[in-house]
Amino acid sequence: MQKTRSSAMWYDDLLKQLRSHDWLSLIGRYAVALVLIAFAVAPALWVVSSSLNPAKSLGSGSLWPKHPSLVNYDELFNNDFFPYTTWLKNSLKIASISTAGTVTITCLAGYALSRFRFKGRRQFMIAILILNVFPSILGMVAIYTSIQQLGLYISAVGLDTHGSLILIYVAGSMGINVLMVKAYIDTIPVELDESALVDGASPWxxxxxxxxxxxxxxxxxxxxxTFIAAYGDFVIARVLLKSSNQLTVMVGLLLFQTDRFDQDFGMITAGAVIAAIPIILIYIPLQRYVIDGLTAGSVKG
Amino acid sequence: MNQSSPQLSRLSYVINLGVVGVMLVAMMRVILMMMADGLYPLASALSAITVFLALVYLRRRFTPVRWFGIGIALALLFTLYPILFTLYLSVTNMGSGHLMTKPQAVDQLESQLYLPEGGQTYGWTAYESPGGNYALWLLPEEGPGLLAIPGQSIEAVTVGERGVGELDDDGIPESIEGYERLPVNRTVAIIPALGAIDFGKAPNTVRIRSLREAAELKQKYRYDDGQDAIVDEETGTLFKPLKGTFTSVEGEELTPGYIVYVGIKHFDHFIGNARFREPLFKIFGWNVAFAFWSVFLSFAVGLMVTLLFEGLPGSRLIRALLIIPWPIPVLISILIWRNMLNPDLGFVAPALESIFGSSPAWFQDAAWTRIGLIMVNVWLSYPYFYVISAGAIRSIPHEIYDAAVVDGAGHWNKFYHITLPLLLRILMPLLIASFTFNFNNFNVIYIFNFGRPPMPDTIVPMGQTDILISFVYRLAFINTNVTNYGLAAAITVMLFFLISMMVVFQVRFTNLFREAE
Incomplete structure (x- = not known):
């Protein structure tokens, strides 16, 4: 707390200096801000405006349609070419199950690694870190071929199944996530456990x-x-899923784009807007947690 | 735990034993089937995982590991095994035409049938069930009629048996229970469909050959264990294994082929074949440039957002707007950019044309595609760099600046000599990690323009904006006729090697393993 305040004071000092300099710097900074904001916001604004543009194939070139309508959204959910609703459901299902699985596995593992002392514990954590440095995308050829082979014997986890996808996402949780949970439990006083154990509670x-x-x-x-990663994943889903009804919304959107780009451009943008909504809905109230997670370890000292 | 009664713990042991036992039996079955099919790598991996799970959940010594045994099993199968399997694939010929193991290929060859010229022939009549299934009534030259249904053995049937009704003058049943006899005109119409059906049960099946004739099919290929060769029963030709394909003396090859060890052939490609090596080095060069400029520019923009707007009236709003790209899923963001830059759809081309009189060919010209890719990637990742650099700046003690102010340093000097070096020190591990991430940033490359435009005159298809991982994807998944998993795996192995070097570099700047303490 003390530290934050003092650095805020430092900023004030810096600012006084900056302000005292001249008007030009202030105007310059606003100008840079405007350019950056245009860069940041234009794509989001444009996709929403295109999705509201009833003209089917051609972009009007203007940033806002003259006669906005929801006809693209209506068509998106009631068209004969692509089962958009199914894709959306698939994505939400896969992401939810993967999240539940990941949370279960990481919490149990984190607790055991934090509280129990056993042989190989340290080596295990180092192994996790080492495995974790290789992006999972590098395994795509091996994962595809192994899942194909596995599916010959256990059809629930073969190609074109949601089972295989979920298992792969959950397996990915045995990486840095486990160590994050472990680090968190490390901050909980052991005395809490000990008093419970003295009262006769089992570790479970x-x-x-x-x-x-x-x-x-x-x-x-x-x-x-986990939810954001599983929902937004493209590569693994692209490689493993084949039939139209099994696709996730991300893979489906790209298929949409490549197949019907000319005919139904408005529908594609509507699909993009709808697909982004679940993540934005999660992100807005929980932003703090996302940032905590993504920057874990960055500013420890 | 000490208080729990002995009966209870014995009961839980028995339950454990039961669950593990069922798992063991189920896994043994799968593993044995895999062994029979020659899938040794996967079978070994599953065996190791099964043994591990059985030990963990039965031996008391491993009680703590029970908390995450399933997690480890999944990580072994889907994280560690793919790495090892990639190494294995990189020295095999797996790819189109060689997708199976030898036992699987032999199985598939042995299931192929042929219509012998000589063999037993029959006259036939077709019947159809309401469900759209067909049955045949077969009449040999001499002897009683036979009933042939797909998947059931062909047998001589007399009236009354299996629902066969009265025979007409030609010896053909008027009706068969569950089926309707088809008139000739209807039969003619469905001959193509009927011709594709094997009636009866392997190895004795019958297929129709013409409107009048059906003939018994025979197994075409037989695997001879002693000679390790395939014999063509129709012609008598012998096919011997040659580089993963059963090949005759005349050079005729049987498909499917199978997976064999090819040594360092794929790696030799990079070193020995200039027509492959040179474009691959171009891909590598662009790969490094793409990752470097993405990180450098994203970091620069992120840092600018942190420093430039500090204390500016309205800075909270400015930053809130600037973080907008973050929550949008990556694929959607890239799709939006792609369409936005499209000359026919987006507003960017008309806007640029009205200002500069022309607009770049974002998707046809390699240089402009590259600029577009880096621009999109900066858009995607500067919010992250803004957040981490804002956090890191807060951790710089302000006393350091006091001394600088005493020495009369201006704010540019303070930034250049104090803030930037300290920030780089704090953030270097993340910058390297980000470089590694962007080095393999498949999504941006693939979704924006699929690695296009293509490179001219290459032995395998390559794109001018491909990075190594998107090239791997191209080899393995784009054109299924020329899929080459072996080569794709060999390039992946190279990537593993490059990333290991980056990680070694990263470890020097960080206590990566501190978390394991």
Whole structure:
């Protein structure tokens, strides 16, 4: 707290200096701000405006349609070419199940790594870190071919199934996420566990009734990050899913784009807007958790 | 735990034993089937994971690991195994025409049938069930009629058996229960469909050959264990294994081929074949440039947002607007940019034309595609750099600046000599991590323009804006006729190597392993 305030004072000093300089710098900074804002906002604004433009194929060139209407949205959900509603449901289903699985696995693993001492514990965590440095995208050829082979014997996790996708997303949670949860539990006093154990609770009861309830912030962070990642994933879903009814909304949108780009441009933009909404809805109230998660470890000192 | 009664813990042990036992049996079955099909890598991985799980959930010693045994099993199968399997693939010929193991290929060849010229022939009559299934009544030259239904053995049937009704003058049943006899004109119309059906049960099946004749099919290929070769039963030709394909002396090849070890052939491609090596180096060069400029410019813009608007009236609003790109899913953002820059749809081309009189060919010209890619990537990632640099600046103690002010340093000097070096020190691990991430940023490259425009005159298709990972994708997934998993895996192995070097570099700047303490 002290530190924040003092750095704020430092900023004030810097600002006084800057302000005292001249008007030009102030105008210059606003000009830069305007250019950057235009750069940042234009795509979002443009996609919304195009989705409201009833003219089917041609962009009007203007930033706002003359006769806005929802006809593109209506068509999006009632067209004969693409099962957009199914795609959206698939994405929400896959992301939700992956999130539930990830939260379960990381919480249990984090608790065990934080509270129990066993042989190989440190080596295990180092192994996690090492495996984690290779982006999962590098495995795409191997994952595709193995899932194809696996599917010959266990059809629920073969190609074109949601099962395989969910397992891969959940498996990805055994990376940095586990260490984040472990680090969080490390900050919870061990005395809490010990008093519960003295009262005769089993380790499981201690975790379930004492520790898990106070893990809310980290559970939300992990949950939100997993949901956003699973919902937004493109590559693995693109590689593993084939039939139109199985696709996620991200893969579907690209298919949309490549197949019917000329005919139904308005519909594509409407699809993009709708597909972005779940993430924005999650992001706005929980932004703090996303930022905590993504910057974990960056500003420790 | 100490208080729990012995009976209870024995009960839980028995339950554990039961669950593990069921898992063991199920996994053993799968693993044995895989072994029989020659899928040794996957079978070994599953065996190792099964043994691990059985140990963890049965031996008391491993109780703490039970909390995350399933997690480890998943990570082994979907994180570690793909890395090892990539190494394996990189020394095989797996790709189009060689997608199966040898036992699988033999199985598939042995299931192929042919219509022998000589063999047993029949006259036939077709019947159709309401569900659209067909049955045949077969009449041999001599002897009783036979009923042939797909998937059931062909047998001689007398009236009354299996629902066969009275025979007409030609010895053909008027009716078969569950089926309707088709008149000749209807039969003619569906001959193409009927001709594709194998009636009966392998290895004795019958297929129709013409309107009058159906004939017994025979197995075309047989695998001879002793000679390790495939025999063509129709012609007597012998096909011997040659580089993953059963090949005859005349050079005729059987499909499918199968997966074999090819050594460092793919790696030799990079080094030995200039027509491959040179474009690959171009891809690599662009890959490095793309990652570097993406990180550099995103960081610059992010830092600018942090520093430039500090204390400016309205800065909160400015920053709120500037962070807008962040929550939009990446794929959607890139699609929007792609359409926005499209000359026919977006507003960018008309706008640029009205100012400069012309607008760049974002998707046809390699240089402009590259500029577009970096611009889109900066748009996607500067909010992240803004957030982390704002956090890092807060952690710089202000006392450091006091001394500088005493020495009369201006704000530019303070930025250049104090803020920037300290920030770089704090953020270097993240900058390197971000470089690694962008080095493999498949999404931006692929979704924006699929790595196009294509490079002219290359032995395998390559794009001028491809990076290594999108080239891997191209080799493996774009054109299924020339899929080359082996080569794709070999390039991936190279990527693993490059990334390992980046990580070693990163470890020097950070206590990556501190978290494991």
């Amino acid at each position: 009861q201690t975790f379930r009734h004492i520790i898990f309830p106070i893990m809310r912030p980290i559970v939300i962070t992990i949950g939100v990050l």
